[in-house]
Amino acid sequence: MAPSEPLENAARFVYVSRARLHRPRANVIQTIKTAEGLARIGVSVALFVPPWKGTRSKDEILNDMGVDVPLGIRADSGLRSFWKPMAFAPFFWRHKKRLQNAPVVYTRSAVLSLALMKHGIPHSFEVHDMDALQRQNVLQRLMEGYTKGLIRRFFPISQAAAQGFLDLGVPPERVHVCPCGVDLGLFENIAPWDPSGLKRPHIMYVGRISRHRGLSLLERLAVQETFRVTVVGSLEDSPETERIGVIPFVPHHQIPRYLEQADILVMPYQRNLPHAGSISPMKLFEAMAAGRPILVSDLEPIREIARHGRNALCVDPDDEEAWLEAVRFLQEHPGFARELAARAQKDAARYSWENRARILRDTLLAEKPEHAHG
Structure with a gap:
Protein backbone atom coordinates (compact mmCIF):
# COMPACT_ATOMS: atom_id res chain seq x y z
CA MET A 1 0.00 0.00 0.00
CA VAL A 182 3.16 3.98 -18.66
CA ASP A 183 4.03 2.40 -15.33
CA LEU A 184 6.62 -0.10 -16.52
CA GLY A 185 6.79 -1.71 -13.09
CA LEU A 186 3.26 -3.05 -13.51
CA PHE A 187 4.39 -4.94 -16.64
CA GLU A 188 7.58 -6.53 -15.31
CA ASN A 189 6.08 -10.00 -14.94
CA ILE A 190 3.71 -10.03 -17.89
CA ALA A 191 3.53 -13.35 -19.72
CA PRO A 192 5.31 -13.45 -23.09
CA TRP A 193 3.16 -13.26 -26.19
CA ASP A 194 2.35 -16.60 -27.84
CA PRO A 195 1.83 -16.39 -31.64
CA SER A 196 -0.15 -19.64 -31.64
CA GLY A 197 -3.08 -17.63 -30.30
CA LEU A 198 -3.45 -15.95 -33.69
CA LYS A 199 -5.23 -19.04 -35.02
CA ARG A 200 -8.32 -18.05 -33.03
CA PRO A 201 -7.32 -14.60 -31.79
CA HIS A 202 -8.56 -12.99 -28.63
CA ILE A 203 -8.91 -9.31 -29.60
CA MET A 204 -9.11 -6.82 -26.75
CA TYR A 205 -9.96 -3.17 -26.16
CA VAL A 206 -9.44 -1.52 -22.76
CA GLY A 207 -11.53 1.44 -21.63
CA ARG A 208 -14.88 2.99 -22.44
CA ILE A 209 -16.09 2.19 -25.94
CA SER A 210 -18.68 4.15 -27.92
CA ARG A 211 -19.47 4.80 -31.55
CA HIS A 212 -16.92 7.62 -31.81
CA ARG A 213 -14.33 5.42 -30.11
CA GLY A 214 -14.82 2.69 -32.70
CA LEU A 215 -17.56 0.36 -31.50
CA SER A 216 -18.63 -0.42 -35.07
CA LEU A 217 -15.12 -1.68 -35.84
CA LEU A 218 -15.24 -3.99 -32.82
CA GLU A 219 -18.62 -5.25 -34.05
CA ARG A 220 -17.12 -6.03 -37.45
CA LEU A 221 -14.39 -8.10 -35.85
CA ALA A 222 -16.68 -9.76 -33.32
CA VAL A 223 -18.95 -11.36 -35.92
CA GLN A 224 -16.05 -13.42 -37.28
CA GLU A 225 -16.55 -16.98 -36.08
CA THR A 226 -12.91 -17.54 -35.15
CA PHE A 227 -12.40 -14.19 -33.39
CA ARG A 228 -13.14 -13.45 -29.74
CA VAL A 229 -13.56 -9.77 -28.87
CA THR A 230 -13.46 -8.46 -25.31
CA VAL A 231 -13.89 -4.98 -23.88
CA VAL A 232 -12.29 -4.48 -20.48
CA GLY A 233 -14.26 -1.45 -19.40
CA SER A 234 -17.74 -0.38 -20.45
CA LEU A 235 -20.00 0.01 -23.47
CA GLU A 236 -21.39 3.53 -23.73
CA ASP A 237 -23.50 2.60 -26.77
CA SER A 238 -25.40 -0.64 -27.30
CA PRO A 239 -23.64 -3.02 -29.68
CA GLU A 240 -25.47 -4.64 -32.59
CA THR A 241 -24.01 -8.04 -31.74
CA GLU A 242 -23.94 -10.14 -28.60
CA ARG A 243 -20.50 -11.46 -29.46
CA ILE A 244 -18.60 -8.69 -27.65
CA GLY A 245 -17.63 -9.81 -24.18
CA VAL A 246 -17.46 -7.17 -21.46
CA ILE A 247 -15.39 -7.23 -18.29
CA PRO A 248 -16.37 -4.30 -16.04
CA PHE A 249 -13.72 -1.82 -15.01
CA VAL A 250 -10.90 -3.34 -13.00
CA PRO A 251 -8.35 -1.58 -10.76
CA HIS A 252 -5.67 0.03 -12.87
CA HIS A 253 -2.84 -2.01 -11.39
CA GLN A 254 -4.59 -5.19 -12.63
CA ILE A 255 -4.75 -4.06 -16.27
CA PRO A 256 -1.56 -5.97 -17.26
CA ARG A 257 -3.16 -9.23 -16.10
CA TYR A 258 -5.92 -8.69 -18.66
CA LEU A 259 -3.71 -7.40 -21.46
CA GLU A 260 -1.58 -10.53 -21.27
CA GLN A 261 -4.68 -12.60 -22.13
CA ALA A 262 -4.98 -10.82 -25.48
CA ASP A 263 -3.53 -11.96 -28.77
CA ILE A 264 -4.15 -8.59 -30.43
CA LEU A 265 -4.87 -5.20 -28.85
CA VAL A 266 -6.99 -2.68 -30.74
CA MET A 267 -7.62 1.07 -30.38
CA PRO A 268 -10.11 2.00 -33.13
CA TYR A 269 -10.52 5.73 -32.38
CA GLN A 270 -12.70 7.60 -34.88
CA ARG A 271 -11.85 10.89 -36.55
CA ASN A 272 -14.90 12.54 -34.96
CA LEU A 273 -13.65 11.82 -31.45
CA PRO A 274 -13.63 15.30 -29.85
CA HIS A 275 -9.93 15.19 -28.98
CA ALA A 276 -8.75 13.17 -32.00
CA GLY A 277 -6.56 16.04 -33.15
CA SER A 278 -4.26 15.92 -30.11
CA ILE A 279 -4.81 12.50 -28.55
CA SER A 280 -2.06 10.68 -26.64
CA PRO A 281 -3.88 7.78 -24.97
CA MET A 282 -2.38 6.01 -21.98
CA LYS A 283 -3.80 2.73 -23.26
CA LEU A 284 -1.49 2.93 -26.29
CA PHE A 285 1.59 3.07 -24.07
CA GLU A 286 0.22 0.28 -21.89
CA ALA A 287 -0.48 -1.86 -24.95
CA MET A 288 3.10 -1.33 -26.07
CA ALA A 289 4.43 -2.29 -22.64
CA ALA A 290 2.31 -5.46 -22.76
CA GLY A 291 4.26 -6.68 -25.78
CA ARG A 292 1.22 -7.55 -27.90
CA PRO A 293 0.56 -6.75 -31.57
CA ILE A 294 -1.33 -3.47 -31.79
CA LEU A 295 -3.89 -2.24 -34.30
CA VAL A 296 -4.56 1.47 -33.85
CA SER A 297 -6.34 4.15 -35.83
CA ASP A 298 -4.18 6.03 -38.31
CA LEU A 299 -4.54 9.51 -36.79
CA GLU A 300 -1.84 12.19 -36.91
CA PRO A 301 -1.08 12.41 -33.16
CA ILE A 302 -1.19 8.60 -32.84
CA ARG A 303 1.50 8.31 -35.51
CA GLU A 304 3.87 10.27 -33.29
CA ILE A 305 4.07 7.16 -31.09
CA ALA A 306 2.75 4.27 -33.18
CA ARG A 307 5.01 3.72 -36.19
CA HIS A 308 3.21 1.78 -38.89
CA GLY A 309 4.97 -1.49 -39.60
CA ARG A 310 7.48 -0.96 -36.80
CA ASN A 311 5.64 -1.14 -33.46
CA ALA A 312 2.00 -1.20 -34.60
CA LEU A 313 -0.26 -1.36 -37.61
CA CYS A 314 -1.97 2.00 -38.18
CA VAL A 315 -5.32 1.35 -39.82
CA ASP A 316 -7.76 3.70 -41.54
CA PRO A 317 -10.51 4.33 -38.95
CA ASP A 318 -13.06 4.83 -41.75
CA ASP A 319 -12.47 1.42 -43.33
CA GLU A 320 -13.96 -1.49 -41.37
CA GLU A 321 -12.66 -4.03 -43.88
CA ALA A 322 -9.10 -2.74 -43.41
CA TRP A 323 -9.26 -3.75 -39.73
CA LEU A 324 -10.36 -7.23 -40.65
CA GLU A 325 -7.58 -7.42 -43.24
CA ALA A 326 -5.03 -6.27 -40.65
CA VAL A 327 -6.01 -9.11 -38.33
CA ARG A 328 -5.78 -11.57 -41.21
CA PHE A 329 -2.35 -10.22 -42.11
CA LEU A 330 -1.09 -10.85 -38.56
CA GLN A 331 -2.55 -14.35 -38.68
CA GLU A 332 -0.72 -15.07 -41.92
CA HIS A 333 2.56 -13.53 -40.73
CA PRO A 334 3.10 -14.58 -37.09
CA GLY A 335 6.82 -13.85 -37.29
CA PHE A 336 6.12 -10.26 -38.28
CA ALA A 337 3.50 -10.01 -35.53
CA ARG A 338 6.10 -11.16 -32.99
CA GLU A 339 8.59 -8.54 -34.19
CA LEU A 340 5.89 -5.86 -34.07
CA ALA A 341 5.05 -6.73 -30.47
CA ALA A 342 8.69 -6.92 -29.40
CA ARG A 343 9.53 -3.53 -30.87
CA ALA A 344 6.47 -1.99 -29.22
CA GLN A 345 7.57 -3.33 -25.85
CA LYS A 346 11.07 -2.00 -26.37
CA ASP A 347 9.80 1.42 -27.45
CA ALA A 348 7.52 1.63 -24.40
CA ALA A 349 10.58 1.93 -22.16
CA ARG A 350 11.07 5.49 -23.44
CA TYR A 351 7.68 6.51 -22.10
Whole structure:
Protein backbone atom coordinates (compact mmCIF):
# COMPACT_ATOMS: atom_id res chain seq x y z
CA MET A 1 0.00 0.00 0.00
CA ALA A 2 1.23 3.46 -0.86
CA PRO A 3 2.13 5.33 2.35
CA SER A 4 0.72 8.78 2.88
CA GLU A 5 3.05 11.75 2.98
CA PRO A 6 2.21 14.98 4.81
CA LEU A 7 2.29 18.03 2.58
CA GLU A 8 5.24 20.27 3.25
CA ASN A 9 5.20 23.97 2.57
CA ALA A 10 8.58 23.53 0.87
CA ALA A 11 7.17 21.33 -1.94
CA ARG A 12 8.92 22.38 -5.13
CA PHE A 13 6.13 21.33 -7.47
CA VAL A 14 2.54 22.33 -6.66
CA TYR A 15 0.02 20.56 -8.88
CA VAL A 16 -3.55 21.93 -8.76
CA SER A 17 -6.07 19.49 -10.17
CA ARG A 18 -9.79 18.87 -10.58
CA ALA A 19 -9.26 15.08 -10.55
CA ARG A 20 -11.87 13.27 -8.46
CA LEU A 21 -10.08 10.28 -6.99
CA HIS A 22 -13.23 8.15 -6.75
CA ARG A 23 -13.47 8.15 -10.56
CA PRO A 24 -10.72 5.86 -11.92
CA ARG A 25 -10.73 7.48 -15.35
CA ALA A 26 -7.75 8.21 -17.54
CA ASN A 27 -7.44 11.86 -16.51
CA VAL A 28 -7.32 10.92 -12.83
CA ILE A 29 -4.82 8.12 -13.34
CA GLN A 30 -2.66 10.32 -15.56
CA THR A 31 -2.59 13.06 -12.93
CA ILE A 32 -1.66 10.65 -10.14
CA LYS A 33 0.98 8.91 -12.24
CA THR A 34 2.51 12.26 -13.18
CA ALA A 35 2.83 13.10 -9.49
CA GLU A 36 4.20 9.64 -8.74
CA GLY A 37 6.79 9.95 -11.50
CA LEU A 38 7.99 13.24 -10.04
CA ALA A 39 8.20 11.73 -6.57
CA ARG A 40 10.20 8.79 -7.90
CA ILE A 41 12.90 11.08 -9.30
CA GLY A 42 13.12 13.06 -6.07
CA VAL A 43 10.88 16.07 -6.76
CA SER A 44 8.70 16.98 -3.79
CA VAL A 45 5.10 17.36 -4.97
CA ALA A 46 2.01 18.86 -3.37
CA LEU A 47 -1.09 17.71 -5.26
CA PHE A 48 -4.34 19.52 -4.48
CA VAL A 49 -7.58 17.82 -5.56
CA PRO A 50 -11.29 18.21 -4.77
CA PRO A 51 -12.71 15.95 -2.05
CA TRP A 52 -13.64 12.50 -3.32
CA LYS A 53 -16.84 10.60 -2.70
CA GLY A 54 -17.25 7.33 -0.85
CA THR A 55 -15.64 5.77 2.17
CA ARG A 56 -12.43 4.54 0.57
CA SER A 57 -9.25 6.03 1.95
CA LYS A 58 -6.68 7.81 -0.16
CA ASP A 59 -4.22 4.96 0.33
CA GLU A 60 -6.76 2.38 -0.85
CA ILE A 61 -7.43 4.40 -4.00
CA LEU A 62 -3.72 4.87 -4.70
CA ASN A 63 -3.08 1.19 -4.15
CA ASP A 64 -5.63 0.35 -6.85
CA MET A 65 -3.67 2.60 -9.21
CA GLY A 66 -0.44 0.78 -8.42
CA VAL A 67 1.13 3.70 -6.55
CA ASP A 68 3.71 2.56 -4.02
CA VAL A 69 5.61 5.74 -3.18
CA PRO A 70 4.54 8.47 -0.74
CA LEU A 71 2.48 11.21 -2.39
CA GLY A 72 1.52 14.50 -0.80
CA ILE A 73 -2.16 14.76 -1.72
CA ARG A 74 -4.63 17.10 -0.07
CA ALA A 75 -8.35 17.30 -0.73
CA ASP A 76 -9.52 20.90 -0.63
CA SER A 77 -13.22 21.78 -0.69
CA GLY A 78 -12.36 25.04 -2.45
CA LEU A 79 -11.78 23.00 -5.62
CA ARG A 80 -15.36 21.71 -5.76
CA SER A 81 -17.28 22.56 -8.92
CA PHE A 82 -19.62 24.64 -6.74
CA TRP A 83 -16.87 27.28 -6.53
CA LYS A 84 -16.12 27.37 -10.27
CA PRO A 85 -18.18 30.56 -10.91
CA MET A 86 -16.08 32.28 -8.22
CA ALA A 87 -12.79 31.06 -9.72
CA PHE A 88 -12.40 28.68 -6.76
CA ALA A 89 -11.97 31.63 -4.42
CA PRO A 90 -11.90 29.65 -1.11
CA PHE A 91 -8.97 27.59 -2.36
CA PHE A 92 -7.01 30.71 -3.21
CA TRP A 93 -7.91 32.41 0.07
CA ARG A 94 -6.25 29.51 1.86
CA HIS A 95 -3.28 28.87 -0.43
CA LYS A 96 -2.51 31.99 -2.44
CA LYS A 97 0.67 32.81 -0.53
CA ARG A 98 1.94 29.27 -0.90
CA LEU A 99 1.19 29.31 -4.62
CA GLN A 100 2.97 32.63 -5.03
CA ASN A 101 6.08 31.26 -3.33
CA ALA A 102 6.16 27.82 -4.99
CA PRO A 103 8.98 27.26 -7.52
CA VAL A 104 6.47 25.53 -9.83
CA VAL A 105 2.69 25.71 -10.06
CA TYR A 106 1.16 23.35 -12.60
CA THR A 107 -2.26 22.28 -13.86
CA ARG A 108 -3.83 20.34 -16.72
CA SER A 109 -7.25 21.95 -16.22
CA ALA A 110 -8.10 24.91 -18.44
CA VAL A 111 -10.66 26.06 -15.87
CA LEU A 112 -8.02 26.06 -13.14
CA SER A 113 -5.53 27.77 -15.43
CA LEU A 114 -8.03 30.60 -15.92
CA ALA A 115 -8.57 30.74 -12.14
CA LEU A 116 -4.82 30.87 -11.50
CA MET A 117 -4.63 33.72 -14.00
CA LYS A 118 -7.48 35.57 -12.30
CA HIS A 119 -5.68 35.31 -8.96
CA GLY A 120 -2.37 36.40 -10.47
CA ILE A 121 -0.52 33.09 -10.02
CA PRO A 122 2.13 32.31 -12.68
CA HIS A 123 1.96 28.65 -13.67
CA SER A 124 2.50 26.11 -16.44
CA PHE A 125 -0.33 24.45 -18.31
CA GLU A 126 -0.51 20.87 -19.61
CA VAL A 127 -2.55 20.72 -22.82
CA HIS A 128 -4.65 17.68 -23.70
CA ASP A 129 -7.36 18.87 -26.09
CA MET A 130 -6.61 21.81 -28.38
CA ASP A 131 -9.93 21.43 -30.19
CA ALA A 132 -11.85 21.83 -26.93
CA LEU A 133 -9.86 24.94 -26.02
CA GLN A 134 -10.87 26.44 -29.36
CA ARG A 135 -14.51 25.31 -29.21
CA GLN A 136 -14.93 26.71 -25.71
CA ASN A 137 -13.28 30.03 -26.62
CA VAL A 138 -10.62 29.43 -23.97
CA LEU A 139 -7.51 29.36 -26.15
CA GLN A 140 -7.43 33.11 -26.72
CA ARG A 141 -7.75 33.76 -22.98
CA LEU A 142 -4.88 31.38 -22.30
CA MET A 143 -2.78 33.19 -24.86
CA GLU A 144 -3.57 36.48 -23.13
CA GLY A 145 -2.38 34.91 -19.88
CA TYR A 146 0.82 33.80 -21.59
CA THR A 147 1.40 37.32 -22.93
CA LYS A 148 1.02 38.70 -19.40
CA GLY A 149 3.50 36.17 -18.00
CA LEU A 150 0.86 34.26 -16.04
CA ILE A 151 1.33 31.11 -18.12
CA ARG A 152 5.03 30.41 -18.28
CA ARG A 153 5.14 27.27 -20.39
CA PHE A 154 2.83 24.95 -22.27
CA PHE A 155 3.17 21.16 -22.06
CA PRO A 156 1.04 19.66 -24.88
CA ILE A 157 0.80 15.88 -24.89
CA SER A 158 1.38 15.63 -28.65
CA GLN A 159 3.33 17.42 -31.34
CA ALA A 160 0.03 18.02 -33.12
CA ALA A 161 -1.19 20.03 -30.12
CA ALA A 162 2.16 21.78 -29.79
CA GLN A 163 1.94 22.99 -33.37
CA GLY A 164 -1.16 24.95 -32.48
CA PHE A 165 0.80 27.07 -30.01
CA LEU A 166 3.73 27.47 -32.36
CA ASP A 167 1.33 28.70 -35.04
CA LEU A 168 0.06 31.31 -32.56
CA GLY A 169 3.58 32.62 -32.11
CA VAL A 170 4.60 30.99 -28.85
CA PRO A 171 8.40 30.47 -28.98
CA PRO A 172 9.49 26.82 -29.22
CA GLU A 173 11.40 27.12 -25.94
CA ARG A 174 8.06 27.71 -24.20
CA VAL A 175 6.32 24.69 -25.73
CA HIS A 176 7.40 21.24 -24.56
CA VAL A 177 5.84 18.06 -25.96
CA CYS A 178 5.17 15.74 -23.05
CA PRO A 179 3.34 12.53 -24.09
CA CYS A 180 1.45 10.42 -21.62
CA GLY A 181 3.25 7.46 -20.12
CA VAL A 182 3.16 3.98 -18.66
CA ASP A 183 4.03 2.40 -15.33
CA LEU A 184 6.62 -0.10 -16.52
CA GLY A 185 6.79 -1.71 -13.09
CA LEU A 186 3.26 -3.05 -13.51
CA PHE A 187 4.39 -4.94 -16.64
CA GLU A 188 7.58 -6.53 -15.31
CA ASN A 189 6.08 -10.00 -14.94
CA ILE A 190 3.71 -10.03 -17.89
CA ALA A 191 3.53 -13.35 -19.72
CA PRO A 192 5.31 -13.45 -23.09
CA TRP A 193 3.16 -13.26 -26.19
CA ASP A 194 2.35 -16.60 -27.84
CA PRO A 195 1.83 -16.39 -31.64
CA SER A 196 -0.15 -19.64 -31.64
CA GLY A 197 -3.08 -17.63 -30.30
CA LEU A 198 -3.45 -15.95 -33.69
CA LYS A 199 -5.23 -19.04 -35.02
CA ARG A 200 -8.32 -18.05 -33.03
CA PRO A 201 -7.32 -14.60 -31.79
CA HIS A 202 -8.56 -12.99 -28.63
CA ILE A 203 -8.91 -9.31 -29.60
CA MET A 204 -9.11 -6.82 -26.75
CA TYR A 205 -9.96 -3.17 -26.16
CA VAL A 206 -9.44 -1.52 -22.76
CA GLY A 207 -11.53 1.44 -21.63
CA ARG A 208 -14.88 2.99 -22.44
CA ILE A 209 -16.09 2.19 -25.94
CA SER A 210 -18.68 4.15 -27.92
CA ARG A 211 -19.47 4.80 -31.55
CA HIS A 212 -16.92 7.62 -31.81
CA ARG A 213 -14.33 5.42 -30.11
CA GLY A 214 -14.82 2.69 -32.70
CA LEU A 215 -17.56 0.36 -31.50
CA SER A 216 -18.63 -0.42 -35.07
CA LEU A 217 -15.12 -1.68 -35.84
CA LEU A 218 -15.24 -3.99 -32.82
CA GLU A 219 -18.62 -5.25 -34.05
CA ARG A 220 -17.12 -6.03 -37.45
CA LEU A 221 -14.39 -8.10 -35.85
CA ALA A 222 -16.68 -9.76 -33.32
CA VAL A 223 -18.95 -11.36 -35.92
CA GLN A 224 -16.05 -13.42 -37.28
CA GLU A 225 -16.55 -16.98 -36.08
CA THR A 226 -12.91 -17.54 -35.15
CA PHE A 227 -12.40 -14.19 -33.39
CA ARG A 228 -13.14 -13.45 -29.74
CA VAL A 229 -13.56 -9.77 -28.87
CA THR A 230 -13.46 -8.46 -25.31
CA VAL A 231 -13.89 -4.98 -23.88
CA VAL A 232 -12.29 -4.48 -20.48
CA GLY A 233 -14.26 -1.45 -19.40
CA SER A 234 -17.74 -0.38 -20.45
CA LEU A 235 -20.00 0.01 -23.47
CA GLU A 236 -21.39 3.53 -23.73
CA ASP A 237 -23.50 2.60 -26.77
CA SER A 238 -25.40 -0.64 -27.30
CA PRO A 239 -23.64 -3.02 -29.68
CA GLU A 240 -25.47 -4.64 -32.59
CA THR A 241 -24.01 -8.04 -31.74
CA GLU A 242 -23.94 -10.14 -28.60
CA ARG A 243 -20.50 -11.46 -29.46
CA ILE A 244 -18.60 -8.69 -27.65
CA GLY A 245 -17.63 -9.81 -24.18
CA VAL A 246 -17.46 -7.17 -21.46
CA ILE A 247 -15.39 -7.23 -18.29
CA PRO A 248 -16.37 -4.30 -16.04
CA PHE A 249 -13.72 -1.82 -15.01
CA VAL A 250 -10.90 -3.34 -13.00
CA PRO A 251 -8.35 -1.58 -10.76
CA HIS A 252 -5.67 0.03 -12.87
CA HIS A 253 -2.84 -2.01 -11.39
CA GLN A 254 -4.59 -5.19 -12.63
CA ILE A 255 -4.75 -4.06 -16.27
CA PRO A 256 -1.56 -5.97 -17.26
CA ARG A 257 -3.16 -9.23 -16.10
CA TYR A 258 -5.92 -8.69 -18.66
CA LEU A 259 -3.71 -7.40 -21.46
CA GLU A 260 -1.58 -10.53 -21.27
CA GLN A 261 -4.68 -12.60 -22.13
CA ALA A 262 -4.98 -10.82 -25.48
CA ASP A 263 -3.53 -11.96 -28.77
CA ILE A 264 -4.15 -8.59 -30.43
CA LEU A 265 -4.87 -5.20 -28.85
CA VAL A 266 -6.99 -2.68 -30.74
CA MET A 267 -7.62 1.07 -30.38
CA PRO A 268 -10.11 2.00 -33.13
CA TYR A 269 -10.52 5.73 -32.38
CA GLN A 270 -12.70 7.60 -34.88
CA ARG A 271 -11.85 10.89 -36.55
CA ASN A 272 -14.90 12.54 -34.96
CA LEU A 273 -13.65 11.82 -31.45
CA PRO A 274 -13.63 15.30 -29.85
CA HIS A 275 -9.93 15.19 -28.98
CA ALA A 276 -8.75 13.17 -32.00
CA GLY A 277 -6.56 16.04 -33.15
CA SER A 278 -4.26 15.92 -30.11
CA ILE A 279 -4.81 12.50 -28.55
CA SER A 280 -2.06 10.68 -26.64
CA PRO A 281 -3.88 7.78 -24.97
CA MET A 282 -2.38 6.01 -21.98
CA LYS A 283 -3.80 2.73 -23.26
CA LEU A 284 -1.49 2.93 -26.29
CA PHE A 285 1.59 3.07 -24.07
CA GLU A 286 0.22 0.28 -21.89
CA ALA A 287 -0.48 -1.86 -24.95
CA MET A 288 3.10 -1.33 -26.07
CA ALA A 289 4.43 -2.29 -22.64
CA ALA A 290 2.31 -5.46 -22.76
CA GLY A 291 4.26 -6.68 -25.78
CA ARG A 292 1.22 -7.55 -27.90
CA PRO A 293 0.56 -6.75 -31.57
CA ILE A 294 -1.33 -3.47 -31.79
CA LEU A 295 -3.89 -2.24 -34.30
CA VAL A 296 -4.56 1.47 -33.85
CA SER A 297 -6.34 4.15 -35.83
CA ASP A 298 -4.18 6.03 -38.31
CA LEU A 299 -4.54 9.51 -36.79
CA GLU A 300 -1.84 12.19 -36.91
CA PRO A 301 -1.08 12.41 -33.16
CA ILE A 302 -1.19 8.60 -32.84
CA ARG A 303 1.50 8.31 -35.51
CA GLU A 304 3.87 10.27 -33.29
CA ILE A 305 4.07 7.16 -31.09
CA ALA A 306 2.75 4.27 -33.18
CA ARG A 307 5.01 3.72 -36.19
CA HIS A 308 3.21 1.78 -38.89
CA GLY A 309 4.97 -1.49 -39.60
CA ARG A 310 7.48 -0.96 -36.80
CA ASN A 311 5.64 -1.14 -33.46
CA ALA A 312 2.00 -1.20 -34.60
CA LEU A 313 -0.26 -1.36 -37.61
CA CYS A 314 -1.97 2.00 -38.18
CA VAL A 315 -5.32 1.35 -39.82
CA ASP A 316 -7.76 3.70 -41.54
CA PRO A 317 -10.51 4.33 -38.95
CA ASP A 318 -13.06 4.83 -41.75
CA ASP A 319 -12.47 1.42 -43.33
CA GLU A 320 -13.96 -1.49 -41.37
CA GLU A 321 -12.66 -4.03 -43.88
CA ALA A 322 -9.10 -2.74 -43.41
CA TRP A 323 -9.26 -3.75 -39.73
CA LEU A 324 -10.36 -7.23 -40.65
CA GLU A 325 -7.58 -7.42 -43.24
CA ALA A 326 -5.03 -6.27 -40.65
CA VAL A 327 -6.01 -9.11 -38.33
CA ARG A 328 -5.78 -11.57 -41.21
CA PHE A 329 -2.35 -10.22 -42.11
CA LEU A 330 -1.09 -10.85 -38.56
CA GLN A 331 -2.55 -14.35 -38.68
CA GLU A 332 -0.72 -15.07 -41.92
CA HIS A 333 2.56 -13.53 -40.73
CA PRO A 334 3.10 -14.58 -37.09
CA GLY A 335 6.82 -13.85 -37.29
CA PHE A 336 6.12 -10.26 -38.28
CA ALA A 337 3.50 -10.01 -35.53
CA ARG A 338 6.10 -11.16 -32.99
CA GLU A 339 8.59 -8.54 -34.19
CA LEU A 340 5.89 -5.86 -34.07
CA ALA A 341 5.05 -6.73 -30.47
CA ALA A 342 8.69 -6.92 -29.40
CA ARG A 343 9.53 -3.53 -30.87
CA ALA A 344 6.47 -1.99 -29.22
CA GLN A 345 7.57 -3.33 -25.85
CA LYS A 346 11.07 -2.00 -26.37
CA ASP A 347 9.80 1.42 -27.45
CA ALA A 348 7.52 1.63 -24.40
CA ALA A 349 10.58 1.93 -22.16
CA ARG A 350 11.07 5.49 -23.44
CA TYR A 351 7.68 6.51 -22.10
CA SER A 352 7.91 5.69 -18.42
CA TRP A 353 6.27 8.14 -16.02
CA GLU A 354 9.74 8.79 -14.64
CA ASN A 355 10.99 9.91 -18.05
CA ARG A 356 7.94 12.12 -18.39
CA ALA A 357 8.67 13.59 -14.97
CA ARG A 358 12.23 14.34 -16.07
CA ILE A 359 10.89 16.53 -18.87
CA LEU A 360 8.94 18.52 -16.30
CA ARG A 361 11.81 18.67 -13.84
CA ASP A 362 14.46 19.55 -16.40
CA THR A 363 12.31 22.28 -17.89
CA LEU A 364 10.66 23.79 -14.83
CA LEU A 365 13.30 23.27 -12.16
CA ALA A 366 16.36 23.81 -14.38
CA GLU A 367 17.98 20.48 -13.65
CA LYS A 368 20.58 18.97 -15.95
CA PRO A 369 18.66 17.54 -18.93
CA GLU A 370 18.49 13.77 -19.07
CA HIS A 371 14.98 12.98 -20.25
CA ALA A 372 14.62 10.45 -23.03
CA HIS A 373 11.88 11.89 -25.21
CA GLY A 374 9.96 15.08 -25.96
